Amino acid sequence: MDAFNNLMYGFGIALEPINIAYVFAGVFAGTIIGMLPGLGPISALALMIPITFAMEPSSGLILMAGVYYGAIFGGSTSSILLNAPGVAGTVATSFDGYPMAKKGQAGKALAIAAYASFIGGTISVIFLMLIAPLLSKVAVSFGPSEYFALMVLGLTAVVSLSDKSLVKGLIAAVVGVIISIIGIDMQTGTERFTFGSVQLLDGIDFLVVALGIFALAEVFYMLLRGGGGKEAPRNAIGSLKLTRSELKEIAGPIGRSSILGFFTGVLPGAGATIGSFLGYSMEKRIAKDGDTFGQGNIKGVAAPEAANNAACTGSFVPLLTLGVPGSGTTAVLLGALLVMGVNPGPMMLAERPDVFWGVVASMYIGNIFLLALNLPLIPYIAKILDMPRPLLLSLILIFCMIGVYGMSFSVFDLLLLLGFGLVGLGMRLFGFPAAPLILALILGNIMEESMRRALQISGGDWMTFIDKPIALGLLVVALLSLGLPLLKKRRKKIPPDVAI
Amino acid sequence: MTSLTLKRLSLFALPLAAVAGLNSAAQAQEWTPSRSIEFVAPANPGGGWDTLVRTVSRVIQQEGLADESFAAINVPGGGGAVAWAQIARDSGNPHKLFATSPPIILVPLAGASRYDHTDFTPIARLITDYSIILVPTDSEYQTLSDLFDALKDNPGLSVGGGSAPGSMDHISLAGLADAAGLEASSVNYIPFSGGGDAMTNLMGGHIEAVVTGAGEAVGQLGEGSQIRALGVSAPERLGGGLADVPTYQEQDIDYTFDIWRGVMGAPDMPAEAVAYYQDLFVEMQETDGWQQARDQLGWIDAYQDSEEFGAFLDQQQEQFSDVLSELGLLRQ
Numbered sequence: 026m027d028a029f030n031n032l033m034y035g036f037g038i039a040l041e042p043i044n045i046a047y048v049f050a051g052v053f054a055g056t057i058i059g060m061l062p063g064l065g066p067i068s069a070l071a072l073m074i075p076i077t078f079a080m081e082p083s084s085g086l087i088l089m090a091g092v093y094y095g096a097i098f099g100g101s102t103s104s105i106l107l108n109a110p111g112v113a114g115t116v117a118t119s120f121d122g123y124p125m126a127k128k129g130q131a132g133k134a135l136a137i138a139a140y141a142s143f144i145g146g147t148i149s150v151i152f153l154m155l156i157a158p159l160l161s162k163v164a165v166s167f168g169p170s171e172y173f174a175l176m177v178l179g180l181t182a183v184v185s186l187s188d189k190s191l192v193k194g195l196i197a198a199v200v201g202v203i204i205s206i207i208g209i210d211m212q213t214g215t216e217r218f219t220f221g222s223v224q225l226l227d228g229i230d231f232l233v234v235a236l237g238i239f240a241l242a243e244v245f246y247m248l249l250r251g252g253g254g255k256e257a258p259r260n261a262i263g264s265l266k267l268t269r270s271e272l273k274e275i276a277g278p279i280g281r282s283s284i285l286g287f288f289t290g291v292l293p294g295a296g297a298t299i300g301s302f303l304g305y306s307m308e309k310r311i312a313k314d315g316d317t318f319g320q321g322n323i324k325g326v327a328a329p330e331a332a333n334n335a336a337c338t339g340s341f342v343p344l345l346t347l348g349v350p351g352s353g354t355t356a357v358l359l360g361a362l363l364v365m366g367v368n369p370g371p372m373m374l375a376e377r378p379d380v381f382w383g384v385v386a387s388m389y390i391g392n393i394f395l396l397a398l399n400l401p402l403i404p405y406i407a408k409i410l411d412m413p414r415p416l417l418l419s420l421i422l423i424f425c426m427i428g429v430y431g432m433s434f435s436v437f438d439l440l441l442l443l444g445f446g447l448v449g450l451g452m453r454l455f456g457f458p459a460a461p462l463i464l465a466l467i468l469g470n471i472m473e474e475s476m477r478r479a480l481q482i483s484g485g486d487w488m489t490f491i492d493k494p495i496a497l498g499l500l501v502v503a504l505l506s507l508g509l510p511l512l513k514k515r516r517k518k519i520p521p522d523v524a525i
Numbered sequence: 526m527t528s529l530t531l532k533r534l535s536l537f538a539l540p541l542a543a544v545a546g547l548n549s550a551a552q553a554q555e556w557t558p559s560r561s562i563e564f565v566a567p568a569n570p571g572g573g574w575d576t577l578v579r580t581v582s583r584v585i586q587q588e589g590l591a592d593e594s595f596a597a598i599n600v601p602g603g604g605g606a607v608a609w610a611q612i613a614r615d616s617g618n619p620h621k622l623f624a625t626s627p628p629i630i631l632v633p634l635a636g637a638s639r640y641d642h643t644d645f646t647p648i649a650r651l652i653t654d655y656s657i658i659l660v661p662t663d664s665e666y667q668t669l670s671d672l673f674d675a676l677k678d679n680p681g682l683s684v685g686g687g688s689a690p691g692s693m694d695h696i697s698l699a700g701l702a703d704a705a706g707l708e709a710s711s712v713n714y715i716p717f718s719g720g721g722d723a724m725t726n727l728m729g730g731h732i733e734a735v736v737t738g739a740g741e742a743v744g745q746l747g748e749g750s751q752i753r754a755l756g757v758s759a760p761e762r763l764g765g766g767l768a769d770v771p772t773y774q775e776q777d778i779d780y781t782f783d784i785w786r787g788v789m790g791a792p793d794m795p796a797e798a799v800a801y802y803q804d805l806f807v808e809m810q811e812t813d814g815w816q817q818a819r820d821q822l823g824w825i826d827a828y829q830d831s832e833e834f835g836a837f838l839d840q841q842q843e844q845f846s847d848v849l850s851e852l853g854l855l856r857q
Contacts (some may be wrong), residue, residue, distance in 0.1 A: 067569070067570060068569075068599075069568050071569075071570025071575060071579075072570065074576075074579060075579060075583045076819075078583070100544070155650060164526060164709065164725065165725050165726075165728040165729035165751075166728055166729050167529075167729065168729050168731030168732075169731065170731075170732075184701075199812045208602070209637065209689065210689075210690075211689050211716050211718065212636055212690070212716060213689075213856060214689045214690045214692070216637070216689045223602065223603045223606045223607055223610060223637075223638070224602060224603070224607065225605070226602065226603035226604065226606060227602050227603055292720060293719070293725050294722065295720070343725065346744055347725065347745075348721075348730065348744045349722070349725045349745075350719075350721050350722055353569075356721065357570065358717070359574060359721070363744070363820065363821060363822055363823070364576075364580075364821055364822065365821075366821050368743070368744035368745060368766075370744040370745050370747075370750070371745070371749050371750050371751065372747060372748065372749055372750070375749075381771070432603065433600070433601060437602035460563060465659055474718075478715055478716075478717070481683065481713065481715055482713075482731065482732060484681045484713075502708065
């Protein structure tokens with residue numbers, strides 16, 4: 026019961042009044058930061074370093090960690106209500122969350138998101154507590170070959186995300202990959218698709234595309250269709266209560282996605298966004314009613330929300346046990362720890378147990394705070410949908426623009442946002458699904474980089490993807506997930522889809 | 526009516542202000558900032574430039590060194606090129622500074638920025654970090670020459686770094702390989718998305734060795750660690766957690782490499798303003814607040830005034846362009 030003693034020790038730290046105040050302040054600020062598109066946890070944490078500088082390291086990390094997982098928790102709100110993802114990790118939540126809101130079930134969708142986030146967050150803290158040191162080995166066992174295989178597996182989700190036409194889904198995915206490789210190529214330093222523009226050297230930020238293709242396109246679409254304010258406002262927020270059968274239905278997805286999300290988060294470089302997509306597409310595939318995903322299925326909200334919160338906690342494993350940041354956000358946390366005089370790394374558990382166990386214990390408390398904070402707020406926040414249509418549309422527009430501008434302070438990015446809004450509108454009008462584009466945009470670049478890195482290390486030998494058991498295993502699963510649906514179709518004696 | 530009155534007022538005020546300015550200039554020949562200073566980090570929050578900007582601003586404020594505040598501003602994009610293009614348009618502005626380091630030389634040499642260090646006003650070099658060569662703890666290589674002998678026999682062995690080809694880690698490694706008697710372009714340099722990413726791959730045994738910043742690696746070294754260091758690029762041994770790591774020169778490879786960081790200003794900044802900032806930074810480096818932050822971040826003071834810094838930058842440019850052309854990455 027070593028873990029138990031340590032945890033009690035951690036609670037001793039986390040339950041100090043000042044630390045309880047920090048947890049609360051952190052998750053509260055995080056929730057708000059998460060709700061606002063664009064202002065992500067990275068910039069918020071970087072701005073906080075001067076504040077935490079003089080704090081006890083455990084308090085500082087408790088506060089900053091609270092902001093991080095609070096932002097992922099709160100990010101679902103704008104995904105569900107406005108189709109405008111608050112943070113990158115909650116894009117997948119909008120696939121079913123927004124349709125639910127449109128159906129007048131906004132309250133229920135937000136409640137599911139809150140429960141799923143809470144459970145995902147809590148399950149993953151238990152994992153973090155029990156097996157973090159062991160997991161550091163898993164984290165380092167992933168080299169370029171393994172990442173390539175993981176990204177291939179992730180990309181097979183394009184099939185399940187392209188609802189009607191696989192060809193259109195694949196076209197969207199290819200466009201997504203192309204967008205993902207814009208900018209300076211990491212492997213050679215060559216510019217690709219930048220057309221000589223300095224603005225494009227760093228590539229296009231994922232959130233610019235997501236906000237454009239989802240939120241802005243939705244605004245345009247409503248304008249085209251509804252002609253502005255003619256339609257009655259969707260005043261129904263709906264009940265927050267879930268029926269017993271609904272609870273049963275989402276229990277499985279939440280449990281599975283929490284575990285999947287946690288392990289995705291442990292891998293440096295994967296993180297909440299990829300975790301939520303993997304959770305979503307896994308549930309869509311194994312669900313009996315998988316074809317109703319994307320139209321407001323409650324499981325489609327539960328899975329990504331559990332996964333992204335679990336991944337967020339998982340990303341603390343490489344940070345706290347190896348001292349290597351797995352994402353931009355944890356990189357800022359690492360910097361903050363250094364400033365506070367703590368060296369995160371293999372020795373941290375032994376040298377600064379107060380920091381490690383204090384933060385772990387504070388995460389339990391923080392998740393409870395988040396649930397208690399978010400649930401009662403839902404009816405008030407969801408009122409946003411009661412606004413007259415013209416006001417609501419303007420609000421979404423302003424949200425997106427502030428979000429994008431606040432991220433890069435670049436007018437160029439605002440034009441990009443507008444461009445992607447029009448692209449998204451076109452895709453909607455011609456029946457191209459947006460999700461595969463976004464998925465490919467997230468995975469494409471990492472997949473390509475990992476593949477080339479792996480080949481560079483192996484001297485051009487393609488066997489590097491087959492020699493390694495983890496890589497091989499992931500590729501086999503990827504093949505199976507592509508092949509099994511086809512086999513099923515054949516067994517049902519339906520002629521194979523000519524479109525493929 | 527109001528605007529008219531204001532205009533009139535300003536008609537009077539302007540000459541007055543000018544006279545006042547002349548007076549004070551005549552009195553002390555000194556310049557002090559008249560509004561808050563924009564201190565630009567040409568990158569997103571969280572990186573090396575950003576840390577420098579925020580630390581400097583914080584120390585100056587806490588120690589009460591300047592009457593006007595330093596406002597940290599992030600202008601990300603193009604590895605710095607977006608910010609440089611913006612600042613280059615602000616010629617003569619004495620209230621605009623930015624954090625800088627080798628990319629101000631490397632990015633233009635790689636053809637990715639129209640502006641290079643000669644377009645701006647050097648203010649001061651502040652600190653430096655060094656490169657470090659890492660291997661897994663259970664690696665067979667005990668010294669740098671072990672590693673380089675192995676690289677000679679098998680050029681396919683992979684050495685990872687935290688930045689793109691032609692940027693800091695690669696240049697540092699290429700220079701070292703050159704000094705150790707290897708063809709610089711023969712080293713199989715694998716770029717990762719950061720020093721941390723490269724070190725994780727090293728721990729997992731996916732690559733043979735890693736070159737990265739010593740400050741970034743120091744937390745990873747020591748008892749119970751999965752990696753160890755073969756050498757640092759400093760001219761003499763470093764302190765703290767790196768005291769046991771021999772320099773390249775100790776191992777008979779005559780090569781040093783500085784990952785310096787400093788401050789530059791808008792083009793053609795008035796000499797009085799440069800002098801003001803120089804004095805300010807000298808004063809800052811003597812404060813306890815700075816020394817504490819510096820030690821915690823693993824920085825080493827390496828002050829140079831404007832003139833020395835400018836000459837140093839020219840010399841760095843020459844050195845880097847030699848290495849880059851050897852690597853076939855020079856695109857100017």
